[in-house]
Amino acid sequence: MRGRIIKESIDLFDKKGFSKTSIQDIVDTIGVTKGTFYYYFKSKQELLMDIHQNYIKELLKEQEVILNDEYISCKEKMNRLIHLIIKNIKVHGKSARVFNREVRHLDETQVLLVNKYRKDFRFNLEKLMEEGIERGEFRNHLRSDIVIFGILGMVNRSYNWYNPDGKVSEEELVSIYMDLILNGIKADTNSQ
């Protein structure tokens, strides 16, 4: 039941927004009483926090596995991490949109915690970037903090426009992003 409440709420928050969705709306959709809701969650805010936490904790766990792989280069790790985010659009697209849009409805302590998780994800990417610079895989005068903000902005923004069931496959999208991130768009004057 807990899972169903979460699933239906994500749908409703995505469609109507957090403020306009009442606990009544949620229980009506599932066909249970408010008591059932309150058995699992203290409030709508706690539910929203739960959605946030589940989503970002799962991402962090998968990020860790990729970062700890000793047999692949920093470039390949970057590639897999971008794939991780894009792959998640299909499975967690709605929950991520809700996450990004409704974060202001959480109270301060909750926001601090969620921001901590988000920062962890970002800082891990910065560390990867710096390791890649040290290893000579990435250019050495890059400001890793801003570059990672840029890359994350680009990739995360896909949640708002990319349709995983459309013409461009997930693999194709990741490879276009990776090509852009690694090589940029400027024509190579030597090869032209």
Place this chain on the structure above:
Amino acid sequence: MRGRIIKESIDLFDKKGFSKTSIQDIVDTIGVTKGTFYYYFKSKQELLMDIHQNYIKELLKEQEVILNDEYISCKEKMNRLIHLIIKNIKVHGKSARVFNREVRHLDETQVLLVNKYRKDFRFNLEKLMEEGIERGEFRNHLRSDIVIFGILGMVNRSYNWYNPDGKVSEEELVSIYMDLILNGIKADTNSQ
């Protein structure tokens, strides 16, 4: 008065969200009656639409000036357009955040119109990208639609984290983005 209503509403929408801000809140902040509000706007939605339109129309006008400049390269146009977006964070940051977050509160006709403007801005960038490819300034096997989605995601996302009064100047941010967009992050194996 019209301008003041718009300004204070942007502040309130940014702080409390659109749904939680009542017309009463808006007029209380300014110290006028609801009658004054209704003299200028039919509804809160009409006001939100107005904020959206002003913001995007102004951007489109400035974009046009840059695109029509015959004396600069496509690269330089791209540079100036990214600068245009970043520069706007200081002046229109709040209104842009409201724009991105509250668009779902507009009705369908309004959404269609706003999306038309947004698409115009994006398609103009795609055309610039294609012109740059034709002229040999940009690599020729790039998919301009996805690349522009990526670049816009990266640059637009700055509205959520970049502080124009912080350590990194607007010029520095634009130059880091341009370096990333043009050259990518991969180390040049010839020069190492």
